[in-house]
Amino acid sequence: MAAARTNAQIPEALATLANIVARDNDPGNDSEKRLERFMSHKPTLFTGRYNPKGAIKWIDEVEIIFEAMGCTEENK
Numbered sequence: 001m002a003a004a005r006t007n008a009q010i011p012e013a014l015a016t017l018a019n020i021v022a023r024d025n026d027p028g029n030d031s032e033k034r035l036e037r038f039m040s041h042k043p044t045l046f047t048g049r050y051n052p053k054g055a056i057k058w059i060d061e062v063e064i065i066f067e068a069m070g071c072t073e074e075n076k
Contacts (some may be wrong), residue, residue: 011073034069034075037069038065038066038069041065041068041069043061043062044057044058044061046058057073
């Protein structure tokens with residue numbers, strides 16, 4: 001009985017995946033979507049004050065987010 005329930009859920013799961021792929025690959029809003037994805041990681045706010053160690057830490061944190069997002073060098 002569990003297999004039948006699982007088989008019935010496959011079309012719904014595939015439809016959900018198709019919607020996600022279509023949304024993420026819409027060429028009209030790529031920049032906006034990348035910014036939204038970046039901001040969803042809640043990056044530390046850079047205040048701009050003189051703090052060399054803080055600036056380096058901020059850059060490192062942003063690079064970690066870029067890596068997690070799979071950003072290309074061009075998109076960084």
